[in-house]
Amino acid sequence: MLPKRIILVRHGESQGNLDTSAYTTTPDHKIPLTALGVAQARRCGSLLSSLVSSGGTSQNYRVYFYVSPYERTRSTLREIGRSFSKKHIIGVREECRIREQDFGNFQVRDRMKKIKETRERFGRFYYRFPEGESAADVFDRVSSFLESLWRDIDLNRLQNDPSQELNLIIISHGLASRVFLMKWFKWTVEQFEHLNNPGNCELRVMQLGRGGEYSLAVHHTEEELIEWGLSPEMIADQKWRANASKGEWNEKGPWCLEAFFDHLADSDDDARKGEGEFFDADAAFENHLE
Template identity: 45%
Template sequence: MDLSRRPLRIALIRHGESSANLDKRVYETTPDHAVPLTAYGHEQAAEAGKKLRELFEGEPVRVYVSPYLRALQTLESLGLDDLIGIAREEPRLREQDWANFQDTEDIVRQEALRNSYGHFFYRFTHGESGSDVYDRVSSFLETMHRDFETPDSPRNVLLVSHGLTMRLFCMRWFHWSVRFFETLRNPGNAETRVLLRQPDYRYKLDRPFEQWTQYEPTERERSAWL
């Protein structure tokens, strides 16, 4: 691979605030993939778009976006259409599958089970485990690396996705341990993490994910961020 073709920046953004972020009972009547942003979620995305425009220095951006409505609406509200050629809808960047129409009480019970079992390996009934999402993110990475090789590959890449998917993308990219992953919090709505290319063509995160349990990262894990 020609390392000089690697993008300068790979930005990850979580969708803005959705109606289900305010009330989980929305999942009882609305499919997860059809949950929309709130008005505030659109505002969050618009503000994030201004910061991303500065980051990208007004240059072209290749976009991969989850097909979930809240991710598509986030992309639209970023206001970066003039920098984006074609935004590729990428199902492998979707949210972790939890169920179809959800039973809120059952999901709350399963979330408690997941906390004791482990977020990476716990499989929701009729849904996925974190490790399943990790596998499809790994498959997506192969596609993205092939795209880096195209002659018109831009210097900026943007992934519009979901909190868990963002964490697992970084886990796969930086080869973090399961134990370290288990300590990490999701980013907030419309929050970003950016992989910045270094002079040696490796990447570092602009900032780490917050941790919700104590764990001292290894030297390798700490080396993932600036």
């Protein structure tokens, strides 16, 4: 019952991408696509149609869309939909939790420039925009969406026929896509800070590997993963996932013990010895204070 692919799509070029002054007069959620953005979305639809119909007959795949409620994402969905017939689309759901990061209300360009310079010094993940959100806030709501997504799959709320290949297509924004991948693959905050934003209508394809784990390395090349900002360790993990059996744990990933501890004792005796050394150092410090 698992989807064969979960595909993240960033919206096409918007008027705000072209000219940031658009945000000073138009609310972010109402920013439209440019003519180029519409063309990008149509090409993206053709690419998606070819991708999900590959490896089988033209009749045995189905798609289900999740879309951010913003004007530019809904417009991107409409153009992508031109490449699919009704029989291949199971359904579509507007999902507010995958909307764009909230930067505040109307955005004064000079003020936003200074704010974003401050964000670079503070750190992209934790910096909260005045009257808006941090990437950490977006992570929390995207995490909640991911839990709902799993329930939809688990309870077959998408009404998928097991004889058909299901593809979930999530049309969202650059940051929301990055934190979705961060949550899914358990990337650290430090690793997130090095990720690059996807381009307009660029795809991130998570595809089931041989053992039932999702991986970016099934569809994408190592060169693409490097371009996106994945480290050698993250790329190695994606390659491992492409062939790993479902439920296995990759001890070489960023969540391995060595990533969090300077030194771990190999045995209980070594640990007790280490405790003794610690207490000796603590007593020396107290004597120094006296």
